[in-house]
Amino acid sequence: MSGVRLLVGTRKGAFILASDGKRERWDISGPHFAGWELYHLKGSPADPNRLYASQSSGWFGQQIQRSNDGGKTWEPVGNKFAYLGVPGTHQWYDGTPHPWEFKRVWHLEPSLTDPDTVYAGVEDAALFRSTDGGQTWLELPELRGVKGHLWQPGAGGLGLHTIVLDPSHPDRIFIAISAAGVFRSDDAGQTWRPMNRGLKSPNELPDPDAEVGHCVHRIAMHSARPSVLFMQKHWDVMRSDDAGESWREVSGNLPTDFGFPIGVHAHQPDTIYVVPIKSDSEHYPPDGKLRVYRSRTGGNEWEALTHGLPQRDCYVNVLRDAMAVDSLDSCGLYFGTTGGQVYGSADAGDRWAPIVRDLPAVLSVEVQTLP
């Protein structure tokens, strides 16, 4: 029987939550890498037993872990992330030049076709690629040449947090950086262009329409319609119908258009999900009500999904990598909170239930749909 496996990264380790296709009963294993921060774990679409994990610590730095058996056992692989050439500077919070310094891997994105190829988005923002299963990493340095000297960290750091691979154009890669924006390569990372036309940041940038500098929180794509992208920006939910060439706002009737994650239904390319958060200084749901919002029209018209979610006194956050969508016939949706809860819905968000309530703060949630 088919099933799902959730890969949950937290402030103090990783957890793997597994269930059959009903998604009612869950086996929970972990903590893996107890005591370390797990910013992100993700499985290879080409080999679901091949997993990659970003493990880091303020004391001992960055590790990359790899599993070949679906997370039962792990082995450390390469952790040397060296910027190519003289890395130069980006802007610091006060506007002064600041040298590029590697801090951690925020996001790992395995290739759609090759289990040994994986991309890593890092802080300070850069993109690395490994073609030997994570043993060695090589930067794709042209990205930082796209006005990298003007990029400035958001409050959480200058992180490259989103990597989206286009299944219909094998050489096309989208990435997003806080706070620089969206960039696209059509030649497997050799050259890049900023893709931020239509984004507006009147409260964050002196030029609200700047080519770079926007605080993009997450972008999402449906694999069957890769020219359409959805974005949760610092403020504003946005949509592009031309592979990022231009964006328009689709926040519509959301109670607030601030938030972090955004997801797309596995079988309905115009059904999208966000978790509205009150504001950039109040990182919790409005009115203490944890609500996922769903649009069946690709934005603008949103409905609150509340069944099974706390509707009073809830002041958690849902981080950008902490929502995932499975591809079972009845699409499942999952998210984790900074309060340590992981919620799941087996019916596209209509009804929710906690899978686990008391983990460390959740940093990321990915789901694998297993045969």
Added chain:
Amino acid sequence: MIRVVLPAHLRTLAGVEGEVKLPVEGPVTQRAVLDALEARYPMLRGTIRDHLTHRRRPFVRFFACKQDLSHEPPDAPLPDAVATAAEPFLIVGAMAGG
């Protein structure tokens, strides 16, 4: 042989229990000990000192013989008691937090 005590997280990462015993050729210095340690356990590269600069990570400390040797030059000789394995070389995660 040099005796090295790793912090718990690095013991787990390296897959070792208890002290590590390492042969070190030539003068026994921080650099020589760490070179030998990383040669035996490559997964520890980058966890104690930077990959490129080989500078000690900020929240890692080196203790031996009741002394803090963290700020000693990497090529300074370690105490005789470490060189003769009478005392271990301690690699410590610095106190952090409140």
